[in-house]
Amino acid sequence: MNSAFSKPTQQEATQDRSAELLTAHRRQIYQRTDRLFAILLVLQWLAGIAVALWISPRTWIGGVSEIHEHVWVAIILGGIIALPPLLLVIWRPGETLTRYVIAVAQSLASALLIHLSGGRIETHFHIFGSLAFLAFYRDWKVLIIASAVTSVDHLLRGLFWPQSVFGNLAVDHWRWVEHVGWVIFEDISLIYSCLRGQSEMKEIAVRRAELEITRDVIEHRVNERTYELATANQQLEQQVERRRQIEVELVTARDAAEAASLAKSEFLANMSHEIRTPMNGVLGMTSLLMETPLDEQQQSFAETIRQSGDSLLSIINEILDFSKIEAGHVELEQAPVTLLSCVEEAIDLFARQAAEKRIDLISLIDEDAPACFLGDVTRVRQVLVNLIGNAMKFTATGEVFVEVTATRIPPPPDAELHFHPLPQVALVGESPWHEIHFRIRDTGVGIPAERMDRLFKLFSQVDASMTRRFGGTGLGLAISKQLTELMGGTIGVESEVGKGSTFFFSIIVPETDTPPDDLPPVIDPSSLEGRQLLVVDDNATNRRILCLQGQRWGMVTHEASSGEEALDFLNSRTRPDVAILDMQMPGMDGLELAEKIQANPRLYSLPLIMLSSAGMLMAPDDPRRQAFVSWFN
Amino acid sequence: MRFQKLVQNLVIPTGIALWLVALGFGFHRLAAYSLRPGETPAVIVTDWPAGLPIERSSGPPTLIVTLHPECPCSKATLTELQRIAASTPSLRLYAVFETYDALPEEIHGSALWRQATAIQGLNAMIDAEGKIAAQLGNKTSGEVRLFSSQGTLLFSGGITASRGHSGENPASDAVIALASGSSTTPQLHVPTFGCVLDR
Incomplete structure (x- = not known):
């Protein structure tokens, strides 16, 4: 609470204010009751005259009459009783003297009425009514005064003229005491009522004072808060104005930065183009040089020049790509693409590397994915190659698995933008659109969670040491991201350190039934329906993919994760129609398993297919190849 | 200042x-x-006047009250008279109304006449020329004369204690006592409160 309204001060203020309110309330009651009595006194005066005129209008002296004495008394004495209080009500309303005089006058009016009525006992009720009326003042002293006048009147009349007040001369001298006793009886209840009324008035005054004080305190606080709010509002407006200025400055700065970035991109594009031309010249001449007779050292130098040139050209190409994208100069080709060819061509680029690192490089395309779609095969393959290349780069053992699925979607709202100008090919069906999802999962080193957010940013790698260990410009993922978004898709990554990473991206493309020229020959799988296939591979992914493919063709598939398990299966079950053997398996490899199978007369004629990422490592004239009807790699 | x-x-x-x-x-x-009484007669007639046109009771006393038909004070007298009549039913009562030329209405239509005739056993009559009042020596409305069966005056005066105030009072109590025989002491100088009967 504010110090200005500390508790003692507020109590004092409440006391003072309640006293003021109580005084005002009392004065209001006194004045209001004064006015009521002014009316009552006048009415009583008129009533007294009326009573006199009715009961004793005239007095007679034989045959002559004159106005009765009681009429004059009612007029004159009644006026003497009523007029002074009336004057006081007019001149001094609400004052103590006024109500005391009214009390006396009212009692005397009762006395006069009793007299004029001939001492009728019923007119005594006027006294009780008058006392009740006087109680409106809530001032017990008024009742005392009125009762005192009544008592004196009864005492004097009882002593000297009892019939005028008691209607009987033969009464006891103490009869007046009985009458006064009844008056006192009424006074007790009325005085109690007055005191209660005064007490309630005090309580009301205190409450009103407290309310007023509280209201003042609240108003004071509201004013304070309003001032604070106004100040805060003003400060806020100033801040908003400052921010608006900053926003304007930021927009200006952003526009300038974008302009600078555009200029930079155009510059880089131009420069890269200018650099690539002579670099092609260098590489071309180097290739020509290597075809000339060179000694071993010169050959080595020339090879180094060619490799360095290739690396430099690769970097320049990436920079050129990025610059083109940044500058908005990339236009996507819209031509029929065979999904299978696109994926396999990308994988083929890394087959040798996979074989060298003894990594399983596997792909699986969902059967619901469209066989052909309209798109830019170069850009899709570029993203795939980038992600597979990264996976290969950071995977020392295990596998790199490329999985392709697709979701059928309605045509996007901006579909026309994808085809401007419209391709000269037919689209399939009414809703031939697909979102094709590519997932490249590896079992490499993984990426720390706190580093993943920077992966797709420019010139960014997981950490600086990566560049030294694995090479790269840090532009590959940024370019992939921008290409993916250009193709209507998204790109992302999930990773766990030590377990590997999964990069995924999607593109939105329409399906088409117009195959490209490189569509691979379609195999009729009907001859395979119901055939028994045994897949022997220690790699579960490989087993799953091979079984899945066999099942798609209607084959009955069986799995074995090792040579021993495969032999157990072959010895105990029905002889399969064909078996696919992985070459590299721990313990018994594919070659040894093939020898043991063929050593069994029951299984000698079983067609065997060798699956090996390292297939190229075996010489074509190796006699062991004779055991197999085909080789997959 | x-x-x-x-x-x-x-x-x-x-x-x-x-x-x-x-x-x-x-x-x-x-x-x-x-409390101002009416005029007291100079000479009080103590015996039944000869030739009074009223028949005196041969048994219980006879009460005669003279009244001004418009006197407001006499209403209290008739109220007391009713109480007396109720106390002594055998009492023979006469209410004699005086007549004047300037009366506002007929005597028979006055409130006092109606009040008087409502009293059980009361004989109301009109004293056309004021002879009865003169024979009795009455000067004031509400003045009562109570005679024994022998014609002896037992009470003379008013039966109210003041003008227009009814209620028990020594005078009316005395009339009851004399009428019932419980008292034999005549009350002959009791003040009367009422209008003047003088012509």
């Missing part, structure tokens, strides 16, 4: 004092009027 203040300070007490004096005077005047 000081004088004005002094005057202001004196006005209220003086006014109150004057008011109280006026009130005292007014009530005193009222009391004086109420």
Whole structure:
């Protein structure tokens, strides 16, 4: 609470204010009751005259009459009783003297009425009514005064003229005491009522004072808060104005930065183009040089020049790509693409590397994915190659698995933008659109969670040491991201350190039934329906993919994760129609398993297919190849 | 300034004092009027007047009251007379109404006549020329004469204690006592409160 309204001060203020309110309330009651009595006194005066005129209008002296004495008394004495209080009500309303005089006058009016009525006992009720009326003042002293006048009147009349007040001369001298006793009886209840009324008035005054004080305190606080709010509002407006200025400055700065970035991109594009031309010249001449007779050292130098040139050209190409994208100069080709060819061509680029690192490089395309779609095969393959290349780069053992699925979607709202100008090919069906999802999962080193957010940013790698260990410009993922978004898709990554990473991206493309020229020959799988296939591979992914493919063709598939398990299966079950053997398996490899199978007369004629990422490592004239009807790699 | 203040300070007490004096005077005047009796006859007729056109009772006493038909004070007299009649039913009662030329209405239509005739056993009659009042020597409305069966005056005067005030009082109690025979002491000088019967 504010110090200005500390508790003692507020109590004092409440006391003072309640006293003021109580005084005002009392004065209001006194004045209001004064006015009521002014009316009552006048009415009583008129009533007294009326009573006199009715009961004793005239007095007679034989045959002559004159106005009765009681009429004059009612007029004159009644006026003497009523007029002074009336004057006081007019001149001094609400004052103590006024109500005391009214009390006396009212009692005397009762006395006069009793007299004029001939001492009728019923007119005594006027006294009780008058006392009740006087109680409106809530001032017990008024009742005392009125009762005192009544008592004196009864005492004097009882002593000297009892019939005028008691209607009987033969009464006891103490009869007046009985009458006064009844008056006192009424006074007790009325005085109690007055005191209660005064007490309630005090309580009301205190409450009103407290309310007023509280209201003042609240108003004071509201004013304070309003001032604070106004100040805060003003400060806020100033801040908003400052921010608006900053926003304007930021927009200006952003526009300038974008302009600078555009200029930079155009510059880089131009420069890269200018650099690539002579670099092609260098590489071309180097290739020509290597075809000339060179000694071993010169050959080595020339090879180094060619490799360095290739690396430099690769970097320049990436920079050129990025610059083109940044500058908005990339236009996507819209031509029929065979999904299978696109994926396999990308994988083929890394087959040798996979074989060298003894990594399983596997792909699986969902059967619901469209066989052909309209798109830019170069850009899709570029993203795939980038992600597979990264996976290969950071995977020392295990596998790199490329999985392709697709979701059928309605045509996007901006579909026309994808085809401007419209391709000269037919689209399939009414809703031939697909979102094709590519997932490249590896079992490499993984990426720390706190580093993943920077992966797709420019010139960014997981950490600086990566560049030294694995090479790269840090532009590959940024370019992939921008290409993916250009193709209507998204790109992302999930990773766990030590377990590997999964990069995924999607593109939105329409399906088409117009195959490209490189569509691979379609195999009729009907001859395979119901055939028994045994897949022997220690790699579960490989087993799953091979079984899945066999099942798609209607084959009955069986799995074995090792040579021993495969032999157990072959010895105990029905002889399969064909078996696919992985070459590299721990313990018994594919070659040894093939020898043991063929050593069994029951299984000698079983067609065997060798699956090996390292297939190229075996010489074509190796006699062991004779055991197999085909080789997959 | 000081004088004005002094005057202001004196006005209220003086006014109150004057008011109280006026009130005292007014009530005193009222009391004086109420207690002022009518004229007492110079000579009280102690025996039944000869030739009085009223038949005297041969048994219980006979009560004769003379009344002014318009006297407001005599209403209390008739009220007391009703109480007396109720106390002594055998009493023979006569209410003699005087007549005047200037009366506002017929005697038979006056409130006092109706009140009188409502009393059980009361004989109302009109004293056309005021002979009965003159024979009895009555000067005031409400003046009562009570005679024994032998014609002896037992009571003379009013039966109210003041003008227009009814209620028990020594005079009416005396009439009851004399009428019932419980008292034999005549009351012949009791004041009467009422209008003047004088012509």
